[in-house]
Amino acid sequence: MDTLSRLAQTIAQRRAADPSHSYVASLHAKGLPQIARKLGEEGVEAAIATLSGDDGELVGEAADILFHLLVALDARDIDFAEVLAELDRREGVSGIDEKANRSA
């Protein structure tokens, strides 16, 4: 199993843990709006690091956003495998064709 799929499993398991011992559980205890807020924050930080950060900073921000995205998917009961399947589906479709399909 790849790293992200393993992390998604860990996140699902930690959801019910004690919030004082688990960051994932502490996010859940604060609720979906806080999970969405953290995801947005990490997205902005990753965008800033893309423009002005060094390589190490962008790597760290990329890890943060992937982690918080997995927490958000789990909070909405969306299996990470569904996202991978969507990416697989898009793999054979040209980006331009895909864009035209979406706006049709």
Ligand SMILES: N=c1c2ncn([C@@H]3O[C@H](COP(=O)(O)OP(=O)(O)OP(=O)(O)O)[C@@H](O)[C@H]3O)c2ncn1[C@@H]1O[C@H](COP(=O)(O)O)[C@@H](O)[C@H]1O
């Ligand atoms: N990959 C991560 C991971 N990446 C980032 N973070 C946490 O995400 C937070 C990042 O938020 P910020 O940088 O904004 O820091 P902060 O100010 O402390 O955060 P807030 O108080 O604002 O929420 C930090 O507290 C990091 O520790 C993570 N916490 C956990 N994991 C993984 O999730 C697993 C389960 O974690 P627990 O739920 O803690 O057991 C762990 O084994 C890890 O593999």
